Amino acid sequence: MVWKTTLGHILGKATPPTAADPARAAEMRARVAAAGSARLGRSLAIRHVAAGSCNGCELELRATQNMVHDLTQYGFTFTPSPRHADILLITGVAGRNMVEAARQARAAMPEPVLVVACGDCAVDGGVFKGSPAIAGGAEAITAIDLFIPGCPPTPTQIVQGLLALIEAHSFPPKKTRR
Amino acid sequence: MILLSPPDWAAYQGRFIALWTDAQYAYALYQPAELVAVALEGGTYPALPHAGAGWYQRLAFDLHGFKATGAADTRPAIEHFRAADFTAPWPEFAAPEVEGVHQVAVGPIHAGIIEPGHFRFSVRGEEVLKLEARFGYAHKGTLGLMRGKSPRLAARYAARISGDATVAHSLAFAQAAEAALGVSPSGRAIYLRAVMAELERIANHTADIGALAGDAGFAFLDARFALAREYICAAAAMAFGHRLMMDIVIPGGVAGDIAEGGAGEILAVLAALEAELPSLTRVFEDYASLQDRVIGTGIIPPHLAAEFHAGGYVGRASGQAHDARVQPGYPPYFEHMLHMPVQQEGDVAARIRIRLDEIPESIRLIRDMLFALPAGALAAPLPPGSGMGLGVAESFRGPVWHWLHVDNGTIVTAFIADASALHWPLLEHAATTAILADFPLINKSVNGSYAGVDL
Ligand code: SF4
Numbered sequence: 317m318v319w320k321t322t323l324g325h326i327l328g329k330a331t332p333p334t335a336a337d338p339a340r341a342a343e344m345r346a347r348v349a350a351a352g353s354a355r356l357g358r359s360l361a362i363r364h365v366a367a368g369s370c371n372g373c374e375l376e377l378r379a380t381q382n383m384v385h386d387l388t389q390y391g392f393t394f395t396p397s398p399r400h401a402d403i404l405l406i407t408g409v410a411g412r413n414m415v416e417a418a419r420q421a422r423a424a425m426p427e428p429v430l431v432v433a434c435g436d437c438a439v440d441g442g443v444f445k446g447s448p449a450i451a452g453g454a455e456a457i458t459a460i461d462l463f464i465p466g467c468p469p470t471p472t473q474i475v476q477g478l479l480a481l482i483e484a485h486s487f488p489p490k491k492t493r494r
Numbered sequence: 495m496i497l498l499s500p501p502d503w504a505a506y507q508g509r510f511i512a513l514w515t516d517a518q519y520a521y522a523l524y525q526p527a528e529l530v531a532v533a534l535e536g537g538t539y540p541a542l543p544h545a546g547a548g549w550y551q552r553l554a555f556d557l558h559g560f561k562a563t564g565a566a567d568t569r570p571a572i573e574h575f576r577a578a579d580f581t582a583p584w585p586e587f588a589a590p591e592v593e594g595v596h597q598v599a600v601g602p603i604h605a606g607i608i609e610p611g612h613f614r615f616s617v618r619g620e621e622v623l624k625l626e627a628r629f630g631y632a633h634k635g636t637l638g639l640m641r642g643k644s645p646r647l648a649a650r651y652a653a654r655i656s657g658d659a660t661v662a663h664s665l666a667f668a669q670a671a672e673a674a675l676g677v678s679p680s681g682r683a684i685y686l687r688a689v690m691a692e693l694e695r696i697a698n699h700t701a702d703i704g705a706l707a708g709d710a711g712f713a714f715l716d717a718r719f720a721l722a723r724e725y726i727c728a729a730a731a732m733a734f735g736h737r738l739m740m741d742i743v744i745p746g747g748v749a750g751d752i753a754e755g756g757a758g759e760i761l762a763v764l765a766a767l768e769a770e771l772p773s774l775t776r777v778f779e780d781y782a783s784l785q786d787r788v789i790g791t792g793i794i795p796p797h798l799a800a801e802f803h804a805g806g807y808v809g810r811a812s813g814q815a816h817d818a819r820v821q822p823g824y825p826p827y828f829e830h831m832l833h834m835p836v837q838q839e840g841d842v843a844a845r846i847r848i849r850l851d852e853i854p855e856s857i858r859l860i861r862d863m864l865f866a867l868p869a870g871a872l873a874a875p876l877p878p879g880s881g882m883g884l885g886v887a888e889s890f891r892g893p894v895w896h897w898l899h900v901d902n903g904t905i906v907t908a909f910i911a912d913a914s915a916l917h918w919p920l921l922e923h924a925a926t927t928a929i930l931a932d933f934p935l936i937n938k939s940v941n942g943s944y945a946g947v948d949l
Contacts, residue, residue, distance in 0.1 A: 366609045368632045370945045372657025372738055375701075378607050379727070382720040396605035411948075413574045413631045414610055417602045443650050449635030468657065470737060 340472075344390060347479055359391045360482065363401035363425065367418045367457065368411030368450060372468040373435035377407065385471040392478060398424040403481075406454040409437045409444045418457045430481060433460045434474060436467040443467070461485075495521075495529045495882065500540050503532035509803045510544035512895055512911035513551060515560045522547075523895060523911070525803065526822035527884060534560060541565035545801040546916045549947075556630075557637065572630030572948050589616040590623050598930065602631040609944035617930055625925040625933075627918055632948040640908040645671035645745040645876060645898065648905055652896065653740050655910055656946035661687070661694040662889030663896070663910070664743035669824065669885030670896040671745035675877055680870035683747035684825050685863050690730070690739045691887065692856040692863075693760065697726040698890040699849040699856075700767070702941055706846060707778065709935050710787040718774055722767050729763040732756055747873030757864045764857045775850055788843040792924040792936030795840055802916045806892020807848040808940055812840035818886045818893035830862055842939040878903030889913060891941060912946030 366374055380387040381394070395401050398421045406418065422429070433454035436442030440453040454460055462484075464477035497519075498506065508524030515521070519531040520539035532539050541551060541562035551562040552571035589595050595618050602610035610631035616624040636655060640648040645667075652667030653660045665687050672679060679687075704719025727737040733756025734742050742749050778784060794804075796813035803809075805816050815836045819827040835851035837844040880903075885896045892913025899907045921940045925933055 364607050365603055366607075366632070368634055368948075369609065370632075370634075370654040370657040370660075371609050371943065372654070372660065372740065374607050374609060375658055375738065378701075379720070379724060382724050383717055384721065384724050394607060408632065409634055411631065411633050413572075413633055414602065417610070417631070421603055443654060444634045444636070444639065447635035447639050449633050449638070467740065468738070470731075 341386075341389070344475065344479055347483060359393065360402045361393050361395040361400050362403045362405050362478075363395055363398045363421065364405045364407070365414075365418050365421050367406050367408040367414040367438070367454065369408030369435065369437055373407035373437070376468040376471050377405070377434065377474060379471040380474050382471075385475055387475055387478070390475065390479065398422075399426065401425050401429075403430045403432060403478075404458070405432045405434050406438050406457060406460075407434050408454075409441050409447075409450040410452060410454055410456040411450050415451050415457055418454075422458045430461045430485065431458055432462045432464060432477065432481060434464045434477070435469055436465055439463045439465050495531055498530050498532050500532055500535070503530065504540040504542065506530055506542075510542065510546050511803065511893070512909070512915070513542060513547055513554065514897070514909040514911075515539070515554045515558050516899065516907040517558075520554070520560065520562075521897070521909075523884075523897075525816070527886065529884060529897075537561060538563045545919070546803060549915050549919065550911075553947075570630070572633045574630055587614040587616075587626050592618065592623065594618045595623060611944045613933075615925070615930060615933075620929040620931065622926050622928065622930055622933070625922045627922055629918075629944060629948055632945045634945075634949070636949045637908050637910065640905050642904055644878075644903055645675070645900065645905065648908070649744050650741055652910070653743075655894075655949070656889075656912055656914075656943040657738060657740070658698055658943065659694065659889035659891065659894060659912075659946070660738050660740045661690045661743055662887040662894050663912075664741070665691055665887040666885040666894045666896040667898075667910075668743055668745045668747075669887070670883040670898040671876070671885070671900065672883065673885060674881040674883030674898050674900045675745075675879045676881070677746055677874050677876055679747040679874055680872070681826075681868040682870035683872055683874075685867050686748050686752060687743050688826050689752075689760070689860050689863050689867075690734060690742065691889075692860045693726060693730055694739065695890040696764075696767070696853055696856050697723045697730075699853050700726070702938065703778075703846055703849055706788070706842070706935065706938050707784065709938055710784050712777070712781070712784055715774060715777055718770065722770070725763045725766065729756075729759045732759045744873060746876050747871065749873070751872055752867075757867075760860065761864065764860060768854065768857055771850075771853060778846070778850070785843065787932075787935060788846060788939075789839075789841060791842045791928050791932050792939060793839070793841045793927045794920045794924050794940075796838060798920060798923060799840065802920055804892070804913075804916050804920055806889070806913045806917070807845050807852070808892065808913075808917050808920060810835060811837050811844035811848045813838045816893075818888035822886065824886065826863065829866075830859055832859075842935055845939045876903075891943065892917070894946075910949065912943055914942035914944075914946045917942045918947065 438454040462481045511523040541564040556573035598615040601612040612628040655663045700719045701723040704716040708716030731737045799812035895911040897909045
């Protein structure tokens with residue numbers, strides 16, 4: 317069954333390219349190789365917390381894992397447990413109802429922790445800025461190391477943002493921050 | 495709108511869709527698009543007996559503080575800080591009183607890349623006796639932000655009610671604003687909107703079917719379907735300038751035209767999907783281990799779906815032949831007959847089959863519409879008038895309703911009913927027809943929007 321399908325793909329008509337941009341992907345891989353290992357090793361686990369998003373950011377975050385964007389090739393994986401995570405990635409406005417849960421997730425992570433605010437909502441509340449129902453961006457939860465703007469940011473922007481983050485932190489570790 | 499006396503309001507018969515309040519009235523919406531209202535008396539109105547009304551009555555209290563007299567269920571809907579001192583006491587979840595029962599708490603943070611919500615299971619061994627879902631974690635005060643803004647300005651909030659259905663919500667909102675202000679968009683705008691709405695449907699159907707297969711251990715299908723979605727998003731970005739086509743449908747028309755070559759890009763991507771779909775469907779149907787996970791799992795019986803008047807694939811997989819594109823219907827679907835798949839089983843497999851069936855139908859519609867795309871203006875100007883308007887669009891997950899009261903060009907009150915509001919109670923039931931380990935699969939197959947009900 318599967319072989320038939322696979323064969324169909326091989327013999328069938330040409331499908332669109334399966335990498336976002338091969339040259340860019342190669343360049344990004346080189347950047348990870350240069351930067352990633354010094355401080356963080358070659359593999360980084362991300363715990364994603366949706367803190368009051370519209371779910372658009374989650375769609376694009378999930379798209380970073382598809383065959384085109386393939387975040388895993390740069391050494392990033394998503395983990396269900398904050399205990400296993402190196403990066404806390406927050407989407408959404410930090411709604412009043414989510415602040416406490418998100419703080420607990422942050423507190424459950426072993427240091428050092430890098431925190432990413434992904435999407436305009438997490439950056440500063442986005443279009444929801446000024447609503448009394450929100451605490452106003454991921455900074456209301458914890459200190460942020462990287463902001464990835466966009467509504468939603470494209471998968472490429474998310475991948476590039478994460479690479480920039482590890483490049484910025486590729487120097488030898490300083491004292492554990494909180 | 496029909497104004498009713500309190501007894502007539504409580505006795506009104508029909509297929510209930512939604513209920514909300516403004517400063518003076520409580521409104522109830524029935525199929526196909528009947529709006530009735532009752533005057534509030536001392537901040538109260540009579541509770542409605544319909545199965546779906548419970549959620550909306552709780553929501554109305556949380557949003558405006560108006561009580562439904564006689565309502566059995568007064569739990570919070572989205573407000574977690576009800577206490578006067580703004581503390582949030584953890585609510586009691588009532589477990590059924592049988593021997594050996596214990597509770598399993600899941601969320602608000604879930605294991606995957608998904609939205610927040612809390613599920614409280616009462617289980618005996620692996621058997622789920624009861625599921626109670628708690629929402630509000632994604633509450634952003636969207637309806638409040640809309641008030642006092644012009645429909646044009648408020649459209650960006652409508653586009654962010656539920657990101658996966660951004661086109662459908664923008665469309666329903668635009669139609670409500672156009673109805674309130676007496677504006678008709680051009681034929682070109684109507685067709686472009688429908689093309690985007692169908693693209694959005696296919697993007698979600700493919701991604702979700704893949705994710706379901708992935709949950710059942712079929713990474714191959716997940717990868718192929720995720721790729722299909724990726725290509726659709728890339729084509730949408732090329733044709734309309736945004737991968738999710740956010741903020742392109744606006745009151746009065748569309749914010750921009752389809753890019754040159756955009757139609758060709760979309761058609762090419764759809765042709766590739768159409769060519770691959772039969773083989774992917776065969777994989778779905780041929781593997782006993784996959785079928786074993788989805789057949790007979792998470793059953794929503796037709797009588798229950800009928801009681802809640804469930805729309806979308808959840809309703810259609812449980813015998814409810816309803817689609818807002820057909821009934822009440824909106825342009826341009828009057829000119830494009832729609833084949834509506836309906837199944838009776840109501841299990842995970844039926845919901846997948848409905849969605850698999852809807853993909854070729856949407857591909858056909860997009861082809862027809864791109865072919866028939868009329869010339870014309872992109873957006874009509876919005877006069878600063880006054881009025882009330884109702885708009886509906888069939889999102890990939892079911893009908894989304896928007897209601898607007900505009901005064902002198904600014905929004906006085908807005909209400910938004912996502913299809914999910916009637917789906918979540920059905921999920922609570924479906925969870926009890928299977929073991930706990932099957933819940934992720936059942937949840938994914940219903941795929942309610944958290945943001946869509948949290949507002
Ligand atoms: S940034 Fe935009 S896409 Fe992301 S959650 Fe906020 S509104 Fe949705």
